[in-house]
Amino acid sequence: MTPAINQLIRLGVHHKLHEYIHDPKAASYGTEAAEKLAVNAHRVFKTLVVDTGQNILAVAILPVNQQLNLKLVAKALNVKKVTMADPVMVNRCTGYVLGGISPVGQKRALTTIIDASANAQKSVYVSGGRRGLEIELTAYDLSRVTNGSFAVIT
Template identity: 60%
Template sequence: MARQRPGGGPSTPATVALDRAGIAYSRHPYDHDPATASYGLEAAEALGVEPARVLKTLLVDTGKGLAVGVVPVDGQLDLKAVAAALGVKTVTMADPAAAERSTGYVVGGISPVGQKRALPTVLDDTAYAFDVVYVSGGRRGFDIGLSPTDLASVTRAVRARIGRG
């Protein structure tokens, strides 16, 4: 079991990576309902923030490996836009089991930070409209808040318009 840290929430690979990188972030544990239809919208409601500030981490298959798209929870990932941002012809959504194996996280708790292997990452341009955005902290019911610039830095993400409402 992950150990609890001051400020609430567990210690996860995401929090360890942020601590090591010296990046300021906030911890936001909340009671997760396993029956929820949308993990991201559940997080937005639990955190009391608009869904556009809460980002979901989606893995895609480029045909040569996996990559990450990070978009608001109230939108969808534009596969053509992600492919263009990654410089490949096409992408498809990654198999959930492959996403879990690659990241070390479970679906619904996949963080863009602290994955087992660093994957090419694209952060949706809309994230930069906010001082703080929220992403999974590495488990269901636990989000972390940080600046989009810091998120891009720690994940080495490129910035592109990859979401659609």
């Protein structure tokens, strides 16, 4: 069990787990998950961490086939600008390694923005806290467990 799964169980959130064999040579963790699980890429969401400029981190959750728009994330966070966070800081704050960062069960609760496209999906897939493990849940439940808000960020 990962901290993400433990949190979902503790909160009684309905979810499904999907595992696959991770290929260390894969160019994109998210695309690999979509392909190996035979799920449309717009339903598989990646978790990116941004820095608001004062070493204050925030989480952006978006489809793996989209690119994060830093200006839109900054606007959603009500800050002037954001940059991608330092990987060492990301690991320290979330407790997860790159490619296995779950938006759920992080060490420190970070402000979370979920791309609004999640609302159009019956369910979405996010990392389960390690490479090769995805959690399927509704966008509503994802926002509830992360205290996340929705905005267009791609």
